[in-house]
Amino acid sequence: MKKQKLVVSALLVLIAAYIAGSFAYKYFYLKNLNFIASENASVFIxxxxxxxxxxxxxxxxxxxxxxxxxxxxxxxxxxxxxxxxxxxxxxxxxxxxxxxxxxxxxxxxxxxxxxxxxxxxxxxxxxxxxxxxxxxxxxxxxxxxxxxxxxxxxxxxxxxxxxxxxxxxxxxxxxxxxxxxxxxxxxxxxxxxxxxxxxxxxxxxxxxxxxx
Amino acid sequence: MPLSTKSSNHIWNILFICWLIATIAALGSLFFSEVMHFPPCIMCWYQRICMYPLVVLFLMALFPLDTHIIKYASALVSIGLFFAIYQNLLYYKILPEAAQPCAQGVSCTSDYINWFGFITIQLLSLIAFSLLFGLLFYLKRKLKV
The missing domain is CATH 3.40.30.10 (Glutaredoxin)
Known part of the structure; x- marks a missing residue:
């Protein structure tokens, strides 16, 4: 039982890290793009x-x-x-x-x-x-x-x-x-x-x- | 030969670590391709083919503990390690670029990430396969004695 709990919790932690990482990445990606768009519009055009x-x-x-x-x-x-x-x-x-x-x-x-x-x-x-x-x-x-x-x-x-x-x-x-x-x-x-x-x-x- | 509880626990722990490494590698590679949108090169696909099944196989071998996994996982890990070594040799230009099989599409030697100046995706894969290889080798030796 202890082992099952260990594996299930490890899996949950990894999946949670993956999902959190995706959101964090997208958030910073968009933030960075907005920064580029406002600071240096010529990159786009x-x-x-x-x-x-x-x-x-x-x-x-x-x-x-x-x-x-x-x-x-x-x-x-x-x-x-x-x-x-x-x-x-x-x-x-x-x-x-x-x-x-x-x-x-x-x-x-x-x-x-x-x-x-x-x-x-x-x-x-x-x-x-x-x-x-x-x-x-x-x-x-x-x-x-x-x-x-x-x-x-x-x-x-x-x-x-x-x-x-x-x-x-x-x-x-x-x-x-x-x-x-x-x-x-x-x-x-x-x-x-x-x-x-x-x-x-x-x-x-x-x-x-x-x-x- | 039946294993003592103590040594079977030890083996279980090591297989659990193997499963963790495989799962982190699988999720990590998915993160690179699906979240960060790095297109995987052909070498990456060959290594994925070897790594992804290990996530399921190691998990199944944990409940109940089945040491036969060492034999089956070793085969996949060896093939994956072979590709990982090959790709790193290409990356560090020890093998000539012209000899690489991925002329079309994404280059297998591109630098998508470069953490601390030396950690690349190619190196991460090599580390994962080497760790798995080492752990499985250790288990094999241990079970023989």
């Missing part, structure tokens, strides 16, 4: 970051994304839908979190597309054919070149623009900011600097609604 929607909107969604990430692709139309429900009230700021092997390269392409004013067109083509160039069995980013003209891209110009050093600076800055904000999965959303408590479509919509 950099001048180079592409913005969708009304630039003067008060509510802003930050999305850290990876062009090779399937969930990011699925969220893209969803986020657009949320914005359409509240026209002119929300802006979306895109940040990069290139976690996949070749993602850095794809992000370079995207940034280079800015020089042709075809950023969002290119992004949509990249997402549209994601299952082909980023397939799990045989990822082959070379395939992407043949799809890019669909966005109206001049491929030769894009290739030379990709080498511009300022693009590297932008991507490295985003990776740096992502680390500071603890971005470990994509897509990662922040609405007015607040992170999602739980990941999901519904949760994101609720957070946006509460910030409007």
């Amino acid at each position: 950099r001048p180079h970051s592409p913005i969708v929607g009304n630039e003067n909107a008060k509510t802003y969604i930050i999305e850290f994304f990876d062009p090779a990430c399937e969930t990011c692709k699925q969220f893209y139309p969803f986020v657009k839908k949320i914005m359409q429900k509240h026209p002119e009230q929300i802006k979306l700021i895109l940040r990069y979190a290139p976690f996949h092997t070749d993602s850095y390269y794809i992000v370079q392409m995207l940034e280079a597309a800015k020089f042709q004013n075809l950023y969002f067109e290119t992004l949509e083509v990249i997402f549209k054919y994601q299952d082909q160039w980023a397939s799990h069995q045989a990822p082959n980013i070379a395939k992407l070149w043949s799809f890019l003209p669909e966005a109206g891209i001049d491929v030769e110009k894009l290739k030379s623009d990709m080498k511009r050093p300022e693009i590297d600076v932008i991507i490295k800055q985003d990776i740096e900011d992502g680390k500071l904000l603890n971005v470990s999965q994509t897509p990662e959303f922040f609405v007015n600097g607040k992170p999602l408590k739980r990941f999901g479509y519904k949760e994101l919509e609720e957070l946006v609604n509460s910030e409007l």
Whole structure:
């Protein structure tokens, strides 16, 4: 009986420590984010970051994304839908979190597309054919070149623009900011600097609604 | 050979400590991945495969005391220890990075935590498996005599 009590109490203590630890971690994590948001808002929005929607909107969604990430692709139309429900009230700021092997390269392409004013067109083509160039069995980013003209891209110009050093600076800055904000999965959303408590479509919509 | 009450209590205590180590390791690794959202690398998964069942096995061996667990747990602990040593060799660059099997996804040598400048998740796992290995080895010797 004594032994049973010992084991049961040890188990309870460990589980209690786990739960208390989770709450403590989340509490300090949120506190730290609020601190970053108030002290250094530029971590969330950099001048180079592409913005969708009304630039003067008060509510802003930050999305850290990876062009090779399937969930990011699925969220893209969803986020657009949320914005359409509240026209002119929300802006979306895109940040990069290139976690996949070749993602850095794809992000370079995207940034280079800015020089042709075809950023969002290119992004949509990249997402549209994601299952082909980023397939799990045989990822082959070379395939992407043949799809890019669909966005109206001049491929030769894009290739030379990709080498511009300022693009590297932008991507490295985003990776740096992502680390500071603890971005470990994509897509990662922040609405007015607040992170999602739980990941999901519904949760994101609720957070946006509460910030409007 | 039936065990005396005194020595069976001693064995029970050591198995209880083994169970504690396994449970702390299991909960700790879950804390890192589920609460702190560190994606586990493939090596971590192999070590988890060896560690998680031990939580259940040690617990079952405590009520009533069943010393056969030493044999079964040793197998899992040895495999886990092998991966833990391998991963630490990679981490401390004793083995070349290019030889590691986890080129895709999360790197097995990333520093998620670094307490006091040297305690990493990789090291924590190595400590847990080494302790279990040592305790089981001790029990095996003790039971033979």
